[in-house]
Amino acid sequence: MNGYFFSFEGPEGAGKTTMIGKLESFLRGRGFDVMVTREPGGVRIAEAIRALILNREYTEMDGRTEALLYAAARRQHLLEKIVPALEAGRVVLCDRFVDSSLAYQGFARGLGVEEVWKINEFAIDGYMPSLTVYFDIDPHIGLERIRQNREREVNRLDLEALSFHDKVREGYRELAKRFADRIVVIDASRPLDDVFSETATAVLSRLEGRSKRDFHESGRDDSHWT
Structure with a gap:
């Protein structure tokens, strides 16, 4: 398996x-065969789960239910779309992956990062990105961008209190410290061109410099989050 797996x-x-x-x-x-996908979603079953998770009417959804649904969608998406693309040698650009569950459900929902990791460890069967780009931004700024962008869907998570989004950011920052070898932190509050330049540099560097001994070459990683 010679594909490249990147999450954002x-x-x-x-x-x-x-x-x-x-x-x-x-x-x-630059000649790369690229596949773009997203989570939750990407394939028929996962998109159906996405519609359920993000429906603004389901405000009573329990945090554990939410975490389990995300993991289920991730499993189906991985099996049907990501793994075949990696086996075909493609570059996979995935909008969110496991780190989202760890930050949102594990940290912000207070379920515990280790507990949420265990759910997802079963779902992903060792597959992890070789590089994760984390776009860091103050939730005040991010939520204001959403309010100004009429074309973007406003989902159930967008309606959470600001304190929740502050915890999400805190969770991501903690993950970035723990996985500094995999997660690149980029300040997303800067001008778009500056953010893109740094993003492209990080990804291209990994594409051009991946060594044969890198365990991500096969798309699998059997390590734990701790």
């Missing part, structure tokens, strides 16, 4: 989708 993370309104779109065009221009 950040609080609401961090600009992940915009950056991924620009990065896709940039990499295609």
Whole structure:
């Protein structure tokens, strides 16, 4: 398996989708076979779960239910779309992956990062990105971007209290410290061109410099989050 697996993370309104779109065009221009996908979603079953999770009417959803649904969607998405792409040698750009569950449900919901990791460890069967780009932004700024962008969907998580989004950011920052070898932190409050330049540099460096001894070459990682 010779594909490359990259994930992109950040609080609401961090600009992940915009950056991924620009990065896709940039990499295609350099001759890479690129596949862009998202979580939750990407395939039929996972998209159905996404509609359930993010439905603004289901405000009573329990945190554990939420975490389990995300893991289920992730499993189906991985099996149907990500793994086949990696086996075909493609570059996979995924909008969110396991780190989202660890930050949102594990940290912000207070379920425990280790507990949420165990759920996802079963779901992903050792597959992890070789590089994760985390777009860091103050939740005040991110949520204001959402309010100003009428084309972006406003989902159930967008409606959470600001304190929740502050905890999400805190969770991501903690993960970035624990996985400094995998997670690159980029200040997403800067001008778009500056953010993209740093993002493209980080991804291209990993694409051009991946060594044969890197366990991510096969797309699998059997290590634990701790």
